Amino acid sequence: MNAKRLNQASYYEASARARIAGLVDAGSFDEFCPPALQQTSPHLALLDAPLAFDDGVVVGSARMDNRPILIAAQEGRFNGGSVGEVHGAKIRGLLIRAVREKPAAVILLVDSGGVRLHEANAGLIAISEIMRALLDAQAAGIPVIAVVGGSCGAFGGMGIVTRMCDVVVMSEEGRLSLSGPEVIETVKGVGEFDAKDKALVWRTTGGKLRRTLGEAAYLVDDNLDAFRSTLAEILGIARPDNALAALKADQAALTARRSTLADSADGLDIWRRAGFPAPEQVPMLDTDTFNILLAAHPLELAHE
Amino acid sequence: MEHFQITLSNSARADIRQPVLCGVVSSGNLEVLMMQSDSGGICTVDVNTSAVGFRDVWQAVLADFNERHALGGMKIAINDAGATPAVVSLRLRQAYESSRSETQ
Numbered sequence: 001m002n003a004k005r006l007n008q009a010s011y012y013e014a015s016a017r018a019r020i021a022g023l024v025d026a027g028s029f030d031e032f033c034p035p036a037l038q039q040t041s042p043h044l045a046l047l048d049a050p051l052a053f054d055d056g057v058v059v060g061s062a063r064m065d066n067r068p069i070l071i072a073a074q075e076g077r078f079n080g081g082s083v084g085e086v087h088g089a090k091i092r093g094l095l096i097r098a099v100r101e102k103p104a105a106v107i108l109l110v111d112s113g114g115v116r117l118h119e120a121n122a123g124l125i126a127i128s129e130i131m132r133a134l135l136d137a138q139a140a141g142i143p144v145i146a147v148v149g150g151s152c153g154a155f156g157g158m159g160i161v162t163r164m165c166d167v168v169v170m171s172e173e174g175r176l177s178l179s180g181p182e183v184i185e186t187v188k189g190v191g192e193f194d195a196k197d198k199a200l201v202w203r204t205t206g207g208k209l210r211r212t213l214g215e216a217a218y219l220v221d222d223n224l225d226a227f228r229s230t231l232a233e234i235l236g237i238a239r240p241d242n243a244l245a246a247l248k249a250d251q252a253a254l255t256a257r258r259s260t261l262a263d264s265a266d267g268l269d270i271w272r273r274a275g276f277p278a279p280e281q282v283p284m285l286d287t288d289t290f291n292i293l294l295a296a297h298p299l300e301l302a303h304e
Numbered sequence: 305m306e307h308f309q310i311t312l313s314n315s316a317r318a319d320i321r322q323p324v325l326c327g328v329v330s331s332g333n334l335e336v337l338m339m340q341s342d343s344g345g346i347c348t349v350d351v352n353t354s355a356v357g358f359r360d361v362w363q364a365v366l367a368d369f370n371e372r373h374a375l376g377g378m379k380i381a382i383n384d385a386g387a388t389p390a391v392v393s394l395r396l397r398q399a400y401e402s403s404r405s406e407t408q
Contacts, residue, residue, distance in 0.1 A: 015328055017325070034323065035323065035325040035335075035337055036323035036325075036337065036339055038337075038381065048305045049305070049354075050305070050329050050352070050354050050383055050384070050385045051329070051352060051383050052328070052329045052335060052383055053325060053335060053337055053381070053383065054325070075328055077328045077329075077330040077333075078328055078329050078330060
């Protein structure tokens, strides 16, 4: 009864720990580097800034649908889920461990604005180490799945890490991009991008656009049970083809997209191009209706 | 940041088999870590707070919490980002309740 209620709770609203508890098999989670060890950020301590005992990320092993997995969950409410040296080392260590332990998958619950600016170069290096470890895990045949549905989305270095994953699962609330809206507005001006226009932010970075463009493979409702059942489904199917030919085909499609979608400034342009009957209504659609419409009107990108 | 340790005496013994963490360090919030220690009728509380100059208030809130709960032999560590006394009390009680539900 209690577990049932928990699983229907919002993923967006849940803490990193509550997300893991709501997604994995009950009682199966075993945390690595737990908070009791107090492995906090030496950089934040030097800056006399607040610390977190887990440095804003929870990592460990668990079972999902009785399959062994490794899982990491970033805590978006601690410094925007930003990746510092310790935070990054925990994710990197998890990916290195995957090569040794061969779990069914590594699941990254991404909720991050990117590098922790307080930690400067150490944070940047941490991100690049995560990328290298992620490639090593994939080369060893371990699928890496990214989940994006938290308040910080997946931006900066963690946006890149998310797109490197084999499968991306998002909710409409999730956002995925490189530079965040405020960053674009600051650098290029409000005429280029109005970060206060939340509808615009979601039409250009949100889950529905990412699903339409094929960057997210699944769009699910914002509740723990919807994420859990989709992740279980992914674990049950053969992993995506990472052979060189498939990667080259992906690269060609992305290259073609740069020209075919060059004049698209807004999700509305994309949905119009895909042939959605009422593009301006797309942000208001519920997830099921959106998924049905997308199946009927997939975005065709001409390959050159 | 201000860092200090507050020691509480309590003859009622705590029973925490697994360390418990409650709360997230974000503006106006805090995290509370509760662990068993071997210090008999003493509970030590390590406070790391961004609000400088409120040690007396922490002392009062923790003394009140100590009167109502079995804290002997417990070690508490707190990372605080400016939570109000009411939020601190709530979080302490939440951590205490979760430590009990996880030992049963």
